[in-house]
Amino acid sequence: MAALPPRFREWFATHGWDPHPHQLEMLERAEEPATLLIAPTGGGKTLAGFLPSLVELADGAHDGLHTLYISPLKALASDIRRNLRRPVEDMGLPIRIEDRTGDTSATARKRQRADPPHILLTTPESLALLISYEDAPRIFAGLSRVVIDEIHALAESKRGDQLMLALSRLQALAPGLRRVGLSATVEDPPALARQLARHPDPCPVIMADPGPLPDIAMLDTAAPPPWAGGGAAHAIPEVLEQVRAHRTTLIFHNTRAQAEIFFHNLWLANADSLPIAIHHGSLARAQRQKVEDAMVAGELRAIVCTGTLDLGIDWGDVDLIIQIGGPKNVKRLVQRIGRANHRYNAPSKARLVPANRFEVLECRAALEAAAEHDLDGDPRGPGPRDVLCQHILIRACAGPFDEGELFHEVRTVGAYASLSRAAFDDCLEFCATGGYALRAYDRWQKLMKRDGLWGLRDPRAAQRIRMNIGTIQDTELLKVRMRGRGGQPLGEVEEAFAASLTEGDTFLIGGQIVRYEGLKEMTVQVSRSANKTPKIAVFGGTKFSASTRLTARILELIHGNWEDLPGTIRDWLSLQRDVSLLPRSDRLLVESFSHDSRAHTCLYGFAGRNAQQTLGLLVTRRMEELGLDPLGFVATDYATLIWGLEPVEDPAPLLAPQVLRDVLEGWLARNAVMKRTFRASATIAGLIERNLPQNRKSGRQATFSSDILYDTLLKYDPDHLLMRITREEAMKGLVDFGRVEEMLARVAGRIDHVTLDRVTPMAAPLLLEVGKVPVAGKGRERLAEEEAAALMAKAGLTG
Amino acid sequence: MPEARLLCVSDLHLGKSERMARRGGALLPPYETEETLARLEAEVEALAPRCVVCLGDSFDDLGAALAMPEGVRLRLQAMQAGRRWVWIEGNHDPGPVELGGAHRSDLAVQGLVFRHIATQGCAPGEVSGHYHPKHRLPRSGTSRPAFVYDETRLILPAFGAYTGGLRCETPALRNLFAARAIAVLTGPRALAVPLA
Numbered sequence: 001m002a003a004l005p006p007r008f009r010e011w012f013a014t015h016g017w018d019p020h021p022h023q024l025e026m027l028e029r030a031e032e033p034a035t036l037l038i039a040p041t042g043g044g045k046t047l048a049g050f051l052p053s054l055v056e057l058a059d060g061a062h063d064g065l066h067t068l069y070i071s072p073l074k075a076l077a078s079d080i081r082r083n084l085r086r087p088v089e090d091m092g093l094p095i096r097i098e099d100r101t102g103d104t105s106a107t108a109r110k111r112q113r114a115d116p117p118h119i120l121l122t123t124p125e126s127l128a129l130l131i132s133y134e135d136a137p138r139i140f141a142g143l144s145r146v147v148i149d150e151i152h153a154l155a156e157s158k159r160g161d162q163l164m165l166a167l168s169r170l171q172a173l174a175p176g177l178r179r180v181g182l183s184a185t186v187e188d189p190p191a192l193a194r195q196l197a198r199h200p201d202p203c204p205v206i207m208a209d210p211g212p213l214p215d216i217a218m219l220d221t222a223a224p225p226p227w228a229g230g231g232a233a234h235a236i237p238e239v240l241e242q243v244r245a246h247r248t249t250l251i252f253h254n255t256r257a258q259a260e261i262f263f264h265n266l267w268l269a270n271a272d273s274l275p276i277a278i279h280h281g282s283l284a285r286a287q288r289q290k291v292e293d294a295m296v297a298g299e300l301r302a303i304v305c306t307g308t309l310d311l312g313i314d315w316g317d318v319d320l321i322i323q324i325g326g327p328k329n330v331k332r333l334v335q336r337i338g339r340a341n342h343r344y345n346a347p348s349k350a351r352l353v354p355a356n357r358f359e360v361l362e363c364r365a366a367l368e369a370a371a372e373h374d375l376d377g378d379p380r381g382p383g384p385r386d387v388l389c390q391h392i393l394i395r396a397c398a399g400p401f402d403e404g405e406l407f408h409e410v411r412t413v414g415a416y417a418s419l420s421r422a423a424f425d426d427c428l429e430f431c432a433t434g435g436y437a438l439r440a441y442d443r444w445q446k447l448m449k450r451d452g453l454w455g456l457r458d459p460r461a462a463q464r465i466r467m468n469i470g471t472i473q474d475t476e477l478l479k480v481r482m483r484g485r486g487g488q489p490l491g492e493v494e495e496a497f498a499a500s501l502t503e504g505d506t507f508l509i510g511g512q513i514v515r516y517e518g519l520k521e522m523t524v525q526v527s528r529s530a531n532k533t534p535k536i537a538v539f540g541g542t543k544f545s546a547s548t549r550l551t552a553r554i555l556e557l558i559h560g561n562w563e564d565l566p567g568t569i570r571d572w573l574s575l576q577r578d579v580s581l582l583p584r585s586d587r588l589l590v591e592s593f594s595h596d597s598r599a600h601t602c603l604y605g606f607a608g609r610n611a612q613q614t615l616g617l618l619v620t621r622r623m624e625e626l627g628l629d630p631l632g633f634v635a636t637d638y639a640t641l642i643w644g645l646e647p648v649e650d651p652a653p654l655l656a657p658q659v660l661r662d663v664l665e666g667w668l669a670r671n672a673v674m675k676r677t678f679r680a681s682a683t684i685a686g687l688i689e690r691n692l693p694q695n696r697k698s699g700r701q702a703t704f705s706s707d708i709l710y711d712t713l714l715k716y717d718p719d720h721l722l723m724r725i726t727r728e729e730a731m732k733g734l735v736d737f738g739r740v741e742e743m744l745a746r747v748a749g750r751i752d753h754v755t756l757d758r759v760t761p762m763a764a765p766l767l768l769e770v771g772k773v774p775v776a777g778k779g780r781e782r783l784a785e786e787e788a789a790a791l792m793a794k795a796g797l798t799g
Numbered sequence: 800m801p802e803a804r805l806l807c808v809s810d811l812h813l814g815k816s817e818r819m820a821r822r823g824g825a826l827l828p829p830y831e832t833e834e835t836l837a838r839l840e841a842e843v844e845a846l847a848p849r850c851v852v853c854l855g856d857s858f859d860d861l862g863a864a865l866a867m868p869e870g871v872r873l874r875l876q877a878m879q880a881g882r883r884w885v886w887i888e889g890n891h892d893p894g895p896v897e898l899g900g901a902h903r904s905d906l907a908v909q910g911l912v913f914r915h916i917a918t919q920g921c922a923p924g925e926v927s928g929h930y931h932p933k934h935r936l937p938r939s940g941t942s943r944p945a946f947v948y949d950e951t952r953l954i955l956p957a958f959g960a961y962t963g964g965l966r967c968e969t970p971a972l973r974n975l976f977a978a979r980a981i982a983v984l985t986g987p988r989a990l991a992v993p994l995a
Contacts, residue, residue, distance in 0.1 A: 434826030441829065444820035458823040519968070687825050708961060709828055716830040781987055787936055788990040795993040797981070 003027075005055055011091050022208035023048040026180070027055065032204060034179040034197035036151070038189055039208030041338045046080060047087070048208075049147040049182050050119075054087065056144065057118050060094035064142040065116040068170070070124060070163060071149040074101040075292065077121040080149070084119070095119060100126050113139060124154065124163040125470045128390075131169045132397040132466055143174040148196065151181035152335070155195050155380070158387050158471035158684065164195060164413045165383075165391040171198055172409050179203075184335045185210070187375035195380070199417040212347040214337050216370060218363055219322065219351040224568035225360060228765030231261045232324045232355040236269045239322060242351065243274055246320040248295075249302040252336055254325045254544070256280045256306055258355070260508040262324060263304040267511065275299055278511050280306040283491040287510055309339070321350040326362035328544045328637070330369040330376050337370075356765055358638060360569045362546065365553035376547035381732065383415035385427055385725050387471055389685035392431045392447075394469065397462040400453035403428060428454070430685065430721045437717050467691040471684050480509055480524040483517050490514070490526070498524050506531045545608030546637035548739065554638070555585040555606055576761040580754045583638075583762070588747040590651040591763055593756045598631065599647035602763040603655075604639045611739035613773070616640040618663050618740075619654050620775045626653075629779030634769045641766035645779050651753050657744045664737060677730040679706040682722055803909055806846055809854035809928025810957035811835050812891070813871070814863025821862065831960040832867075836874050838958065843878050850882060852906060854928040854955060855889025855915030864892060872898060889915040889929070917975050923951045930972050931957040933964030934982040936992060942966065947994065949980040956985060967994055 004012075004019060004027060012019050022037060023044055029035050030052035039045040053067040071077050077099040088095050099121040100112055112120065113130075116139055122130070130136060146167065154160035171177050181196040183189075189205045197203035219242070223234040232239075243249045251266075253259035263278040270276060277291040277300050288308075294300050298317065303309065321340040327333035333350075340348040352367065354360040369376070388410065395401050407424050410416050429435045432447035432454070448457045456462060478498045481487040490509050498519065505516045506529045514526035546554075559582065562570045576582060583589045583604040591602045603619070605612055616633035620642055623630040630644035642648075653659065682688045688706050713720050731737050754760075759767065774780060813835060816827035843851065858864035867875075875898055878884075884900035886892075905914035910924050917927040932954055935942035944956030944964055952975065957964070965972055967982050976994065984990040 434820075434829070436826075436829055438829050440817065441820050441826050444817070444826075446820075446823075446826055461823045464824070687827070689825055705963070712828050712830050712834060712960060716833065717828060720828070784936060784990060785988065788984075788992050791936075791992050795979075797991075797993060 005058065007058065007091055008051075008055065011087060014090075019051075020044050020048065020208065022206050023051055025206050027051050029204060029206070030056075030178070032178065033201045034181075034193070034203040036181040036183060036189060036193045036196055036203055036205045037208065038183050038185065038205065040211050041184065043208045043211070045182050045208070046083065046149065049149065049180050050084060052180075053119060053145050053147070054093060054095065057095045058091075058093055062118060062142065062144075065118065065120055065140060066142065067119045067145045067147060068127070068143060069119065069121040069147045069149065070127060070154075071121070072123065072154050072159065073150075074103060074123055076149065077101055077123065081121055097121070100130075102126065124159045124166065125472075127166050128162055128394055128469045129466060131166050132394045132462070132469065134397075134399050136169075136398050137173050140170055140173040143170060143177055145178050145180065146170065147180045147182065149182045150184070151196060152183040152186045152192065155192055158384055160195065161383050161387045161413075161415055162391065162471050164415060165387065165410065168198070168409045168413050169395070171412065172405075184338055185331070185375070187331055187377040188379070191379060194414045197414065198412045199414050214334075214348040214350060214370075216337060216350045216352070216367060218360075218367065219353045221353070224566065225354050225356050227572075227761075228356050228768035231258065231265065232353050233262075233265045235324075235353045236265055239353065240266065240269060240274070242320060242322065243276065243302045244272070246301075247317045248298075248300065249320040249322060250309060250318055250339060251302055251304045251322045251324060252309070253280075253304065253306050254328065256282050257508075258325060259304050259306050260511065263511045264508055264513070266304065274301045276302040276304065278304045279309060281308045282493065283510055284489040286489070287491065319349065321348070322353060323350060324353045325355045326359040326546065326637075327352065327366045328362075328546045328550070330366050330374065330547065330550060332544075333366055334370055334375065357569055357572050358636070358765060360566060361554045361557055362550065362637075364564060365550055365557050369550065369553060374549065376549040378547075380415065382418060383413060384681075384684075384729070385423065385721070386681040386684040386729075388416065388419075388424070389427045389431055390469070390471070392428055393465045393686050396431070396447055396454060396456050397465050400450070400455040402453055426721050434687075435721050437720070464689060464692070465686065468683075468686060468689050478519075478524050480514070480526055482514075483525045483527050487525070493524060545610045545736065545739075548608065548742070551606045551608060551637060552585065555583065558582055559584060572761055580756065580760045580762070581752055585746060586748075587750040587752055588655065588743070590648075590655075590751055590753045591756065591760050592648050592651075592753065593759055593763070594647070595643075595759050595767065598643040599628075599645065600641060600643045600759075600763070601648040601651065602639055602641045602760070602766060603651070604762070605740075605743045606638050607739040607743040608736065609635055609637045610736035611743065612636065612638070612640045614735050614737055615660075615740055615743075616642060616773065618660050620644075620777075621663050622654050622659060623648070624775065624777045624779075627778075629782070630775045630777065631779045631783070632774045634766060634773065636766060636769060639762070639766055641763060641769075644775075645782070652749075652751055655744070655751060656749075657741070660740065660744070674726060674730050674735075675707045675710050677735075678710045678722065678726040681725045681729055682706060682709065685722060685725070687722060804847070804849035805852060805908060806842060806848035806850070807852040807854055807913060807926060807955065808839060808842070808958040809915075809955040810856045810889070810931060810959055810962055811839070811853060812856055812859045812957070812959035812962055814866060815859040815959070815961045817866055818859045818863045827961065832871055834960040835958065836871065838960075840874070840878060848882060850885070850908075851878070852885045852908075852913050853887060853900075854913060854926070855887045856891040856928065856957075856959075857886055857889065858892040860891055861893075864898070867898070875899065885913075887913055887915055917952055917954060919975075921952065925952040926955070927952065928955045928957070930954055931962055931964045932967050932972055932982070934967045934984055934992070934994075936984070936990070943984045943986050945985065946983040947972070947976065947980060948983075949977040951977070 022039055026037060026048045037048055057066055081097055081099045084097050096117040097119040098117040101123055154163060179196055186192055193203035193205050219238055221235045221238045225234055259280050266276060279288055279291045318340050321337050337348045337350040352363040354363045395406060411419055433441050433445050445457050446461060447454050479492055480490045503516060506513050513529045513531050515529040517525040517527055580591055581589050589604040593600055605615055612635035616635050620630040620633055628644050628646040630642055633640055633642040683690060713723050813832045816829045816831055820826050879899045885906055886900050886902050888904050905912055911926055912924055913926045915927060916929045932945050932947045933942045934945040946956060947954045947967055967973060980994040981991055982994050
């Protein structure tokens with residue numbers, strides 16, 4: 001099998017290509033139980049993954065499904081189908097290739113189950129659905145290879161854990177199954193290989209030639225970046241200049257809101273009407289499709305986008321990446337840059353555009369890290385149990401199972417290799433009876449043991465379980481439509497954002513400014529607005545924390561050599577040094593000042609957004625206890641700004657590690673972050689059903705808030721499995737208390753408290769941050785009473 | 800109603816989690832009946848009413864009422880002792896339940912009429928539930944269960960632990976009221992605001 005068969009050699013030759021060494025190596029190693037290929041975009045990675053399948057299938061002897069291809073994106077699956085058609089048609093190979101995603105028609109899906117193609121292209125969620133069917137053993141009986149594309153992206157999330165659990169099931173159905181992972185550059189390839197392989201199989205890592213070093217720099221702009229904000233409007237002329245000078249430019253943003261604002265400003269300045277489009281996850285599917293088609297057809301000069309374009313859809317001729325805003329994470333920056341220039345031998349080119357002065361520091365630090373190839377990344381802990389619960393339910397849908405067999409199957413997944421039997425039994429118990437201390441559902445169990453095998457009590461439950469498969473958490477989203485009959489769908493916004501709107505407010509979506517008219521049948525109704533300045537769109541977009549390594553580098557930079565920094569930044573830093581102090585890695589700078597008739601306190605922890613957010617929650621809780629009536633706070637990667645009715649005179653008692661740990665214990669239970677984490681885990685584990693068989697929204701709201709379930713469990717069953725999962729998840733995810741501890745250890749009680757009569761240069765940007773978190777407490781209750789009284793008085797009523 | 804010493808609660812939805820599980824749905828934490836009863840006991844103890852009116856949908860369905868564990872029956876009986884207790888029929892729990900107290904489709908007391916669902920064109924003085932109204936102040940915080948009233952009627956928020964809410968702006972609810980209507984938000988202190 002090692003050599004490339006003549007037919008394939010000729011095919012490469014007719015196109016004037018030489019197979020890449022890593023493509024041949026994949027062929028040589030085709031019999032390995034697992035192989036991980038790390039190659040840059042444009043390095044023929046996909047073909048490397050498929051070559052052994054095409055060779056094995058070339059003689060037409062294989063019946064049924066041979067290779068399963070999994071990608072994180074639906075679009076990628078159909079893209080690959082188009083690309084594979086070329087060698088298959090050129091060589092006249094007898095191979096049937098189909099894709100299967102949420103968009104595939106019901107008829108096609110049914111036919112695929114009855115008569116599977118040789119190569120099936122799908123997503124982790126569609127695969128999970130496939131293994132839930134009773135005929136899964138028949139569908140997958142002859143499966144020989146599975147190819148996981150962009151595995152580095154999947155492996156960072158629960159989608160990857162779900163996928164690997166599904167693979168353990170496939171391996172049981174098709175014992176000879178061989179696994180291939182295709183990945184971009186990562187910081188720890190062996191760790192990724194362990195996630196991919198069946199435990200404890202070996203998994204060789206093949207590293208392709210990374211190609212020439214990328215050409216990365218900061219984009220010089222005539223106007224300096226502003227003090228605050230994420231819009232990067234100052235850089236519009238230079239960005240347009242770059243777009244003009246290149247064939248196709250991808251302009252990446254960290255959040256959808258920032259992408260919208262930037263796109264809007266870009267068009268206001270786009271005098272030549274260069275074809276520039278916008279693409280992000282909140283836009284209606286039809287809108288996105290239009291952009292993707294135009295891109296493939298080569299009709300666009302630039303796309304303003306978010307992480308939705310991080311993954312490898314083949315866009316053809318991208319020759320420049322522009323990153324707007326701090327990259328937050330060096331690894332992702334390097335992967336993003338790899339998106340430019342799909343021709344293997346040309347260097348990728350990227351320009352960074354800091355959107356404010358803090359981000360200049362971040363971009364400079366990231367450039368240095370990228371040059372030193374110092375990639376950051378957090379090791380993933382053991383496999384999450386909420387995903388395991390869902391897997392158990394999926395397994396039950398497919399038919400009766402033996403608990404011991406399933407346990408052993410699950411332990412072949414790298415991430416679950418050290419799962420204890422007791423932990424597994426907890427999950428099984430939760431799926432079967434709810435796992436409550438009060439044994440309420442003995443009669444109404446979901447799973448029951450009959451003749452030694454577990455199965456669904458009510459077979460109709462299978463439909464509900466299948467409808468709720470998946471680990472992607474869409475926050476509650478509402479559709480946005482133009483007002484009027486058959487109004488054009490524009491996209492989606494978060495429910496919390498919609499709730500903050502009142503009639504007449506304007507916001508940006510899909511590059512246009514719209515006016516909020518009202519909420520009708522769970523749809524946000526809008527009309528066109530002639531306004532030039534929208535209310536900021538605060539919807540959507542994941543907010544990543546800047547990595548530990550990056551924030552450490554930034555602190556070094558503040559205290560190191562300012563020579564490579566622009567003059568405006570040097571001025572800003574020296575002003576801060578003169579007015580207050582510069583933050584240091586071995587001390588904690590705390591500033592207090594009055595602004596807008598509220599007392600403000602700013603903590604420069606440089607611990608990343610999530611940890612700074614937790615710090616805000618903990619400190620305000622303590623302030624509430626001390627009668628300082630805090631009203632809210634806002635957190636960035638570098639600092640937390642708190643405001644309230646009373647000033648902080650001594651921050652030390654608020655920041656003592658033991659105090660914070662105690663507050664964490666008492667408070668963790670009751671805060672919004674925990675509730676959000678609970679909602680996510682409870683949804684994945686199947687306690688909260690997002691989709692119900694009947695029409696979801698009847699006249700009266702049928703569902704109630706998951707917060708109520710959380711509060712109930714906290715009161716009556718605090719050690720319930722889901723509460724334990726929630727605590728673990730929150731500590732490493734949104735709460736990120738580990739980084740709070742790390743910061744406190746770093747400063748070791750050395751706090752510099754500076755009290756001033758005005759806002760400091762470093763605190764000023766925080767006043768303009770979006771994403772302010774209100775503190776529910778006496779302070780806010782005081783203000784609510786005042787507001788209610790004012791509204792009554794205005795209406796001529798007395799309460 | 801302090802002078803009548805009447806306590807009225809609506810939409811307790813006792814047994815909701817049991818009903819969901821029975822129908823093959825999610826196995827919700829089975830503590831909402833405990834929680835709702837504890838709240839009700841606290842009110843009864845604090846107010847010592849002469850009469851308690853449960854304004855319908857007290858049980859999530861008749862099956863849930865029939866499946867009430869013994870402990871729940873005893874606690875209800877303890878609350879019913881020495882006072883008048885009226886179950887108004889709701890759309891979830893029509894018909895009598897075997898848990899003591901009187902069963903009525905509606906009840907008239909001192910010029911007020913208590914029924915489960917508000918009726919169009921009723922005489923002034925109607926008190927009902929069913930809609931689970933909730934409301935939020937435009938600028939301060941999240942939505943809270945709310946009482947809503949105008950010169951004709953009052954609609955109560957749901958008292959049960961596992962009950963969602965319907966926003967007061969929803970036409971089905973808002974259209975029941977005159978232009979000038981008041982929502983009273985529940986919380987640490989009751990907050991009255993005009994409805995838009």
